Amino acid sequence: MPITRKSSAISKRWPNAMAFDLSDWIGRAAADRVFAWHCRGLSLRLVLRSTQGTCGLLLSDVPRPLEVEDLEQPDILIEGPQEAFDRVGQADPPPGSHSFGALLRHDTGLAISADPLPQAQALAALERLIELARPEAPYFEGHGFAHDATSVLGGRRVLRRAGGQEALIHWIETGEGPPVVFLHTAGADSRQYLHQLADTELQGKYRMMAFDLPWHGLSSGENGCETTADYRLTEAAYLEWVCAFISETAGEPVVLAGCSMGATMALTVTARHPELIRGCIALEAPMAAPGRRSDLLTDARIADSQHNPAYVRAMLGPACPQRQRDEACAIYAQARPGIYMGDLAYYSEEYDGARIAGLLRDSARPLALLTGSYDYSASPDNTRSLCRAVASETLWFAEMPGLGHFPMIEDPTGFRPHFMNALRYIERMQP
Structure with a gap:
């Protein structure tokens, strides 16, 4: 193999570094x-x-x-x-x-x-x-908690937005107790939360639901339209779908948990409709996330079922189990064309944490924010900027070492203690 060698040099800046061949x-x-x-x-x-x-x-x-x-x-x-x-x-x-x-x-x-x-x-x-x-690690060593995915069931119902648009919405559900609703990331679907719903301890404490937005996962498009050629998510439409699901499916105020795009909407619902919310758990929530849209996500010269999963693979924690890394990316390989790009119009261009910071503070709802140390779309410092803007006595934030932008699916076992802490905080803050 052609390589010209020079004298070796071990990095002194990073103590764990080794000369890399x-x-x-x-x-x-x-x-x-x-x-x-x-x-x-x-x-x-x-x-x-x-x-x-x-x-x-x-x-x-x-x-x-x-x-x-x-x-x-x-x-x-x-x-x-x-x-x-x-x-x-x-x-x-x-x-x-x-x-x-x-x-x-x-x-x-x-x-x-x-x-x-x-x-x-x-x-x-x-x-x-x-x-x-990186050094090779075991592909998967099992979940570090009692896990029963067979108890997670699916449901469907027709939901209508305030403007009259309707869609056949799919969700997964399990457990009994106060409701927790999960919101998926841009371009993904409810499968991202399968391992939280499969957690038997959580099943005994909460009724947990995660739903697919229209054109995502197993949900239909809006008003019988199944093409995604002109798809572009707006805050107004997203807000209405989430409020409709909470009102008609959960039927009572919920703990609303979301990641990335889902985190920004969980915060937006909390800010604009606090009557629907017991508490909010925002995973990987930015103050703003400009620059995430790219024309390459929908370029016909590029295999989007390989490119788009790789675009998100870059944001995963490097030590997360390889099976979970692959599972997180497989969801993006199966998305409808243009959906990821259309979702990013909301997440990367329309959402602005500064617009809702004051409303979040006034809502007085408990807010638990968690961000992985390897996330560069919504970095820990980005989330800290949002926390400073909200400046609420009911806000709690923690950085998650070793995790990336999709903590709930990239490493369910590593994510679990952080999520449990967030739930305990929400419960402790109840009147």
Whole structure:
């Protein structure tokens, strides 16, 4: 394998860092069946260049190391000091070095050069490449709590918005007690909360429900329209669907829990309709989240069922079980075309925490905010900005070490203590 070696250097900035062999990394990728699957149909030269040497990989139906003469003509180039590559190879890399998407958005010392289209076409392979940099861990070791998914049942009913629009809404439900309603993220569906609903301890304390917005999961589109060509979610429509579900399906005030886009709406419902809310649990809630929409999410030259899951894989915690990482991304592989992009119109362009901060403070409802340390769409500091704006005595915030943007599905066991703390806080704050 062509690589020019120089004297080794161990990073002193990150105590856990080890000298990271780029040629071994390339070899692992070339032999990995998942990486090869994501490379099908490509013909792109990927080059890694550090202060210790250079090596490369042809992304193709049969990935292979590049010959020496091909190293000077990369389609995708990742370059920087050896210590920056060392951090990527850690079992617990610092936030920013944990995924290809994070490397693009953080100053880690690594520079990435590529045209946007081939980079997007190869995004699934590039995210898998970063996964392969870390020491291999068991695929899955079971849930660390009593778990019974067979008790989670589905339901359907026709709901109507205030403007008369209707849809056949699907939801999953289990348990008995005060109702908890979960709101899924942009482009996803209620399956993201299966493991919370399957938690037998929670089943004994709460009636838990998670529903699919129109055009998501097993819900129909609005008014018999099943095309998504012009889909664009608005705050007004989203607010009406959530209020309708709470009023007609839950039938009483709820603990409203949501993640990302769902967190922003959980906060919005709490701010504008506090009479429907016992408490709010907002996971990965930003003050604002600009820049998440990308035309590449709906570009016909890109396989969206590979690209879009990779777009979100970048925001997962690196130490989360691989099975759960794959499960989180599989939901995005099955979404209707254009839905993720349309949801981001609300989340990334319309939502603004500053507009509801005062209303949240005035609502006097208990607010529990949780954010993963590896999230860069709604980073912990972003959530802290929202907390400062709300400035409510009924607000509680905690950062979740090791978790990313989808904590409830990327690591249900690791997320569980944080969620339990949030529920206990909500109950403690009841009059």
